[in-house]
Amino acid sequence: MNKNILVTGGLGYIGSHTCVELISAGYTPIILDDLSNCKESVHARIQTITQKNNIPFVRGDVCNRNLLDNIFSEYKPLAVMHFAGSKAVGESIQKPLLYYRNNLETTLSLLETMQNYNVKSFIFSSSATVYGEDNTPPLVEDMKTGSVTNPYGRTKYMIEEILKDLHIAEKDWSITILRYFNPVGADASAMIGEDPNGVPNNLMPYIAKVASGELSELKIFGNDYNTADGTGIRDYIHVTDLAKGHVAALEKKGEESGLHIYNLGTGNGLSVMEVLKSYQETSGVTIPYIITGRRDGDLAASYACADKARQELGWSAKKNIHDMTLDSWNWIKSGNS
Numbered sequence: 001m002n003k004n005i006l007v008t009g010g011l012g013y014i015g016s017h018t019c020v021e022l023i024s025a026g027y028t029p030i031i032l033d034d035l036s037n038c039k040e041s042v043h044a045r046i047q048t049i050t051q052k053n054n055i056p057f058v059r060g061d062v063c064n065r066n067l068l069d070n071i072f073s074e075y076k077p078l079a080v081m082h083f084a085g086s087k088a089v090g091e092s093i094q095k096p097l098l099y100y101r102n103n104l105e106t107t108l109s110l111l112e113t114m115q116n117y118n119v120k121s122f123i124f125s126s127s128a129t130v131y132g133e134d135n136t137p138p139l140v141e142d143m144k145t146g147s148v149t150n151p152y153g154r155t156k157y158m159i160e161e162i163l164k165d166l167h168i169a170e171k172d173w174s175i176t177i178l179r180y181f182n183p184v185g186a187d188a189s190a191m192i193g194e195d196p197n198g199v200p201n202n203l204m205p206y207i208a209k210v211a212s213g214e215l216s217e218l219k220i221f222g223n224d225y226n227t228a229d230g231t232g233i234r235d236y237i238h239v240t241d242l243a244k245g246h247v248a249a250l251e252k253k254g255e256e257s258g259l260h261i262y263n264l265g266t267g268n269g270l271s272v273m274e275v276l277k278s279y280q281e282t283s284g285v286t287i288p289y290i291i292t293g294r295r296d297g298d299l300a301a302s303y304a305c306a307d308k309a310r311q312e313l314g315w316s317a318k319k320n321i322h323d324m325t326l327d328s329w330n331w332i333k334s335g336n337s
């Protein structure tokens with residue numbers, strides 16, 4: 001039986017780890033990626049990790065309708081997992097049109113093509129950012145969304161709204177929105193991981209580059225928040241746990257019509273200082289840091305209520321912060337990035 005799943009952005013950070021988990025669960029990801037934010041070598045690495053050498057990879061833009069037609073005709077995917085998009089908050093403020101174009105147009109092109117080919121199962125990469133500033137953690141799926149502060153976050157909110165409208169019109173579709181908290185770490189093989197262009201914006205890849213000596217010190221953005229040690233709190237989740245959450249969503253909800261929304265987080269908040277301490281312990285490297293002012297738009301604390309995914313998908317995150325920092329460090333040390 002055909003177990004093809006179209007995975008857009010499948011050579012990127014989260015997509016590549018999800019391809020590994022899909023293959024391990026017996027699916028064949030059909031990877032579509034334009035290589036705008038990843039390396040083609042990730043394709044071979046996915047195949048090496050999973051010991052499968054026939055995983056299709058198509059290089060191209062998800063906005064290219066002719067290409068989508070060819071892919072849907074040839075591979076007849078059962079479902080679509082949509083990771084492709086632009087994801088840097090700061091860049092989205094500088095280049096809002098690029099973000100609206102890439103994130104909205106990829107999604108609309110895919111959904112319209114799915115309609116044409118009668119494919120009705122869609123899993124979307126959303127973000128905890130849609131909860132915005134007005135909710136108090138732990139964040140629960142039915143809280144009000146939308147008070148987002150930047151174009152990137154607005155694209156996620158807008159796509160969620162588009163999917164809610166689609167669900168009203170197309171009752172027989174299965175639409176799953178997964179709201180990721182803070183994905184970190186790397187595959188245990190250290191063959192794939194996060195490989196940001198330039199200076200990282202996110203905490204864990206930044207710490208990794210300080211630990212490896214590529215950057216001189218970590219700047220901690222504020223220690224005057226109303227938190228136990230004054231630094232910001234987030235819900236860090238190992239990328240392999242996150243990837244397994246996609247397989248759980250596909251298996252539990254991919255054939256059940258309706259709109260399904262889940263947080264993918266651990267349910268535990270950790271401060272910047274706690275992450276830093278763990279990284280120092282696992283790497284054995286002393287990581288220099290300074291305290292600077294708060295970063296614009298940052299929240300004091302954001303973490304998930306992880307109950308719904310556990311109850312309905314039978315999924316919960318298994319890896320702890322030690323696993324996350326150790327796999328990040330092993331990935332950096334491997335020289336595979």
Ligand code: NAD
Nearest residue numbers: 009012013014033034035036037038061062084085125127
């Ligand atoms: P990533 O940049 O590593 O992966 C995205 C992939 O999509 C890249 O390989 C890129 O080359 C590809 N791509 C971009 N535009 C494309 C297009 N038009 N056509 C074809 N390919 C295209 O990002 P990621 O961290 O793996 O994130 C995946 C998804 O998860 C994104 O939608 C992102 O917004 C969302 N998300 C990420 C995080 C995070 O912290 N990493 C948090 C919440 C949500």
Ligand code: UDP
Nearest residue numbers: 201202203206219220221232233234272298
């Ligand atoms: N952070 C920091 N220095 C950095 C990057 C991030 O102190 O160089 C802090 C940031 O203020 C937040 C936490 O680390 O409290 C996580 O930031 P990240 O950008 O990784 O995730 P997000 O804020 O988007 O959830």
